[in-house]
Structures are given as structure tokens and as C-alpha cells.
Amino acid sequence: MGEAVEHPTAWNWVVVVVIVAGVASFATDAVAMWRKHLARETKPDHTSVALVDVPASDVESAIASTTDRISAIKALREQHRDLGLKDAADLVDAALDVRGA
Template sequence: MEEIRSAGTPCQKWYRSEWFERWVLSLLVVNIVVQIFPSHVRTVRDDPTPGNWMLLMLSGLTLMVSTAYMVRLWVTHLTATTPAEAVAPQAIPEHDIHAAIAAASDRIAAIKLLRDKHPTLGLVPAKNLIDAHTNP
């Protein structure tokens, strides 16, 4: 999916982007709703042959699948959040570390309590903090 430029930095082709996929699919759904589906409905109304009914059902199925996929793409895009920055182990107050150790029955439970209190603290930094305060 990525190409490498001559300088070694990755670039993405414009037609392989999420932005392009969302908007092209949105335009396709609008085109199906405004032009294609009503045209097939009129054709079935004027000439109700099995072939015309098949085209109507196929365009309806295409509309449903395309709309579902488009909604999923837009919801994913609109609800995407940037991950919170990890907190530095030095920023964790001493009393939080001691409280986690005091409230826990073992080392693993203390690490869990400390990470519950500070969700952006990584597993290894939490382990190191607990170990540093339990092993003098």
C-alpha cells in the first residue's frame, strides 16, 4: 500500500487513501439513490419482465451494501480519536505507587491498580515503578 520515495520516506497513492474511498463511495451511493434506482423502478413499472425485476433487486442490493459500507467508513472516520500520550513514570506521584502496593495482595495486582489509576502508563514502566518501591 505504501510506496517509497527516492529519499526513503513512505508516501501513499491518492487513490488508496481512506479519504478517497469515503468520498467516492458516498458519491456512488448518491448516484444510485438519485439516478439508478429510480430508473430501475420506472422500468419495472412500465415493463415488469423478470429481467427488469432482477435489475431492480440487484440495484437495491448494491444500494444497501454500499450504504452500509459507506456508513461504516464515515463512523470509523468521525469517531477516530488520537491515542492519549503515555505518562512518564517520573510523573506518577509516590503516594499513588505506595497506595497501589498497600492495597494489593501481590506484585501483579499492584501493577494493575497503578495502571487503573494511570491508564496511559505502560506495563513495563508500571512494573518497574512497583519493583523499585517494593525492593529497596
């Protein structure tokens, strides 16, 4: 950058602008990443619903209200917002197995 100050040509000023823009971009990205990191640490832990807390009637109504397994899982998760995907799938599969047996 000393060259641009000593010999102020158009090319030297372009080099200075590119360097300054690069440093500013790096600083902006670093601050954004740091804020994202801090926000991740302060988020509350989401507790999921225990499987025993989901009534069998809710599982049966989710299955009865739909035509396929995936829709039943979605319907069950809409009724119980904190229910995880795998837990909902396990509940629906268990109910379907009982029906089929």
C-alpha cells in the same frame, strides 16, 4: 437490469432487489468506514503520565493494597488514569525488585 424491465418476471425482480440491496449495503459500509476514519483523525492525543510524575508512595500503596503483581499494576493505573500499562508494570516491577534485594 434492462432484462428485468423488458421482461418483468419474478426471478428478474429478485435479481434487481439483490443488486440494489448489495449496492445499498456497500454504500452504508463505506460511509461508516469513512466516518470512523474521520473520527480517528479528530480524537485528541492522549498524553501519558511521565514515570517521574508518579510518586513512589503511590507505587508502594498499590503494592501494599494487593496480593499479586497484576493487581498492583491495576491499582496503580486506577490511581493514575493516564499511566500506560507498560509504564505501570515497570514501576511495580522496579519497586518489587527493590523490596526483594
